[in-house]
Amino acid sequence: MSTNAPEFRLSGAHALAGIESALKSEFRLEEESETRFDHVYYDSFDWRLYQAGAYLRREFEKDRRHLIMSGLGDDSPKESVAFTGDMPRFYWDFPESVLKENISDILDIRALLPLFELRGVSRSFRMLDDARKTVLRVQLKQGSTYDAQGRMGTHVDGIVRLVPVRGYEKFLRKVSRFLTAEMELVAVTGSLFDELLASIGKVPSDYSSKLDFWFTPDMYSEAVARHIHLHLLDTIESNIPGTRDDLDSEFLHDLRVAVRRTRSALTQIKGVFPEDVVERFKPRLGWLGQITGPTRDMHVYLLAFEEYRDSLPERYRRDLDPLHRFLLVHQRTEHEKMVKQMESEEFLQTLADWRSYLVSPDPGASALPNTRSAVSETAGKRIYKIYSRVLDEGLAITDESPPESLHELRKNCKKLRYLIEFYRSIYPEKDVKPAIRALKILLDNLGLFQDLEVQALKLQEFAHQMGKEGEVPPDTLLAMGMLVDGLMKRQHQARHRFGQRFALFADKENRDHFKRMFSQGKVKQAA
Amino acid sequence: MRIIGVYNIKGGVGKTATAVNLAFLSAQEGHRTLIWDLDPQAAATFYLRVKPKIKGGSRKMFRGKRELDGLIKGTDFENLDLLPAEFSYRNMDLMLSERKKPARQLLRLLRPLSEQFDNVILDCPPNISLVSENIFRAADALLIPTIPGTLSIRAYHQLLDYLRENKVRGVDLMPFFSMVDRDKHLQAEVMQDMTASNPEMLSARIPYDGDVEKMGIHRAPVGEFAPQTNAWEAYRALWAEVVQRLK
Structure with a gap:
């Protein structure tokens, strides 16, 4: 139900700790949870989801398993569904849901294959106003990517994500301003998914069964x-x-x-x-x-x-x-x-x-x-x-x-x-x-x-x-x-x-x- | 989108506590949930730490000048949003009566939200009025917290009469016992009689319990500050039964 959730990315081993203390000294933050997360990203061999402008990830957080389909442009979640048992391989293995309906048209008879995994720790903070009402959530994440064979790709040193609370968007603007003006961070516009793919050396749409040649008439x-x-x-x-x-x-x-x-x-x-x-x-x-x-x-x-x-x-x-x-x-x-x-x-x-x-x-x-x-x-x-x-x-x-x-x-x-x-x-x-x-x-x-x-x-x-x-x-x-x-x-x-x-x-x-x-x-x- | 009203002609029966706790349970299950505080006392709004104020005023809202969408506030809990009450709601009857089809205004206002929410819980003001008639016509189910006592039985029958006379159909009535005190023998007798003559009674019972009272201090649902308690267990059982009945 959140609107747009801006994201900032940091590099350097201790950058995230620095941002945390800066935020805490400026705003009233209360730690809400610390969870280990394990996200596996999927697509078909011929990148059908990517071609359709989407990606799918499986989330393990605490004891919950979710499949979430997001848009490529802004990583915004579009549909999600909880599941039990094994990871669905074909669309017909999905639990009945809107996600299943949407993905069936895209995947058709192709299987979902793991692209890479992002594992790490996510800490969530609430920002409180004078009535101790939560008016914004701040998530700090760090982790590493692994390819389908389990080889490590890259460290993600830090992601700061601001999740607005509906009706309290002015606090989102306030903290965003602080991060950009005072901390000199730049809100990310590109998709995290593309960056993560690159980190394990994957090139999207590197396979298509269609013939797509670029010959000129004068070639031998x-x-x-x-x-x-x-x-x-x-x-x-x-x-x-x-x-x-x-x-x-x-x-x-x-x-x-x-x-x-x-x-x-x-x-x-x-x-x-x-x-x-x-x-x-x-x-x-x-x-x-x-x-x-x-x-x-x-x-x-x-x-x-x-x-x-x-x-x-x-x-x-x-x-x-x-x-x-x-x-x-x-x-x-x-x-x-x-x-x-x-x-x-x-x-x-x-x-x-x-x-x-x-x-x-x-x-x-x-x-x-x-x-x-x-x-x-x-x-x-x-x-x-x-x-x-x-x-x-x-x-x-x-x-x-x-x-x-x-x-x-x-x-x-x-x-x-x-x-x-x-x-x-x-x-x-x-x-x-x-x-x-x-x-x-x-x-x-x-x-x-x-x-x-x-x-x-x-x-x-x-x-x-x-x-x-x-x-x-x-x-x-x-x-x-x-x-x-x-x-x-x-x-x-x-x-x-x-x-x-x-x-x-x-x-x-x-x-x-x-x-x-x-x-x-x-x-x-x-x- | 399912619409569940929590209502009783009588006040002080644990209505708001029920609305807030059940909405929290619904949200915890992953359903996108909205609680609409329709009571000018704004108790649900207070419990969820939101200011009892509607941007632009409630009259504008009922005139359809402001969509509900922009008035909804996120609570401290994932999946749970609130449409706050404000004091001007005491004139809601008047505002509704100014409209065409005055008994169907809530439904009209809620309809555009059907894509955004799975469950909408209405915390209703007591007594029978145009507001309550709107609620009866909008809700799929009506939860009726009932304190076991002769007056409550009378109030329940008044409601049944009213619904019959006004030809309100299609709403699933779910009365249940609230603020139950195990030490009162008279209550046990009343509950037995009422269950026997009203098979629609839910079997879950909410106890009269200090933890429920503390919602005002913590300004949160019971499950947030006292999850391992009898009171919370009772709300969980109640919600499970409601979900089962709605299937």
């Missing part, structure tokens, strides 16, 4: 390609620990997307790497995709499980419980298998070899046609070629075409999308956006069509496997059959919508737009 194609690949390799490697420890399903997802993008870039960016290099790494990178596939499948079904269950009439829902148990058991075993592969020599060597290739100059590359060409020349050409292929393939699809023709089209659409995303920064943003949007609408349709088919087939496969592994109640098989039926119906609808979606993608306006951008090379002008 080879340099750009290496940069893209190195970025993707960093993404793969930074997701390995979280995937191994199964912190949340997005680590594996991001890792797999980066592998797919790598494979696509390797074959689609032509004439910058020697053919034998491409051929050497293609199967090895493909293998990374293979060994991580089965675990991802299990994640997909577990994430979709609630939706599956809710798609059935109420009385059949419990019949899916054996399927849920099956998925959980297999998720664990597939994960163990995957981790073994990830710790294998082959896995580690593949990544090491790939990195070593990307960071060393390749004398063989200079003879290739595109290495020294400006990226503005090669990128557009390649994008337009794949775009034309997508157009041809799509136009050839009729109502009678087999599903495979749509799957093939999807593959090329994805290649196209990756290419546009890799090179997005050399084109004016206002032109790239509509191109990606048009492609996304088509891709969503094709993705749904294929995913629903795969899911239906997989569910059939699971039913057989469950039968092999032991008794399956007939009701469970029936319920799974209903799921398959529902998926097939939705797939049929997706197929039905394809014609219209593709027509939208291939209309004259879009065709002209793609042509202008990629065939006629409408790149950004040099500043």
Whole structure:
């Protein structure tokens, strides 16, 4: 209920004691409490809270455990909730509260991970007026930060925090004036959170699964390609620990997307790497995709499980419980298998070899046609070629075409999308956006069509496997059959919508737009 | 936001002590709590060390010229704020009657605070008036401290009659025995009879106790200066029962 609580920070071992005695000689202060505090700060791996302008900390004070979400700008607490037991990891572990509602939108399926810890001592004083009424609270804090591994970051020598009492703000102004004018302290405007992060060497938003390159049109194609690949390799490697420890399903997802993008870039960016290099790494990178596939499948079904269950009439829902148990058991075993592969020599060597290739100059590359060409020349050409292929393939699809023709089209659409995303920064943003949007609408349709088919087939496969592994109640098989039926119906609808979606993608306006951008090379002008 | 009135037609029944102690318990549990002292004697305001004065005067407040928000004072306790009383409250009936829908003015004034507070406790002046009618219409629950005695039973029945006649519904009546003296046999008999005929009676009982009297010396809730006492235990039990009933 407090309004703004100004904060002053001190440095030097004895500064806080000095301020305490100065305040006591000037004002009527009475010590209220001395508590040890232990605050752990959390965010998701991809900094979702930070991106949303907030941070979350867990407070242990006396016997109370609280989660408090604060705004980044001024460290002002926004929402809080008390909890018991273990620290919630996902939003669904939170006690019912406004905080839970707010954080669910931000975190989605990502886990909260500890960033750092601030431990120390906080002393609270009341400032009294003539009637011995508390008119202001003064908190003096000191402590140290520790990173997630428990290594000490820095000492926080002193924080003076003035907490106003409602209706008595003039005392806040009085003490603030004293601290600034007499003690020459400066009220802090920046967030303490940012400073603490820096103290343990953390850079906010140092990870994002989004591609965010800054290429200029005149850069050499080879340099750009290496940069893209190195970025993707960093993404793969930074997701390995979280995937191994199964912190949340997005680590594996991001890792797999980066592998797919790598494979696509390797074959689609032509004439910058020697053919034998491409051929050497293609199967090895493909293998990374293979060994991580089965675990991802299990994640997909577990994430979709609630939706599956809710798609059935109420009385059949419990019949899916054996399927849920099956998925959980297999998720664990597939994960163990995957981790073994990830710790294998082959896995580690593949990544090491790939990195070593990307960071060393390749004398063989200079003879290739595109290495020294400006990226503005090669990128557009390649994008337009794949775009034309997508157009041809799509136009050839009729109502009678087999599903495979749509799957093939999807593959090329994805290649196209990756290419546009890799090179997005050399084109004016206002032109790239509509191109990606048009492609996304088509891709969503094709993705749904294929995913629903795969899911239906997989569910059939699971039913057989469950039968092999032991008794399956007939009701469970029936319920799974209903799921398959529902998926097939939705797939049929997706197929039905394809014609219209593709027509939208291939209309004259879009065709002209793609042509202008990629065939006629409408790149950004040099500043 | 839950609104709890502490009320009795009779004065001197331990009303303000109840309001202040329960508000303190609510705040201790982490609920953002406001106590609104509506009694011109301003006893709750005194207990919480706030000056009995409303910036700009109470008439302006009732006219809606000043929002309650700016008149609220923080107490010495975390989560507990106070809207002080002042002597002009003795004319509150008059001020309310000048307004349209005079019986719903408190509710109108409180509504904008619903985001800021979880519990609002009204310390009400005794007797039946337009002020008390406002309280009946605003409160979710009415706590009625009752000294076990024949006059108190009569006062309680007067209240019930009044509520029925004026069609006041939707307020949960929670009478409870206050200032209970264990040595008085007559009180025990009255309590037995009254509980039997009024099942809504809460079972928690507040004793007649020196520690409650000392609130005026310490100018604080009992739990602040005498937490390990019978009196405080009794208030805790009372609050637990109220919370349970409100669920």
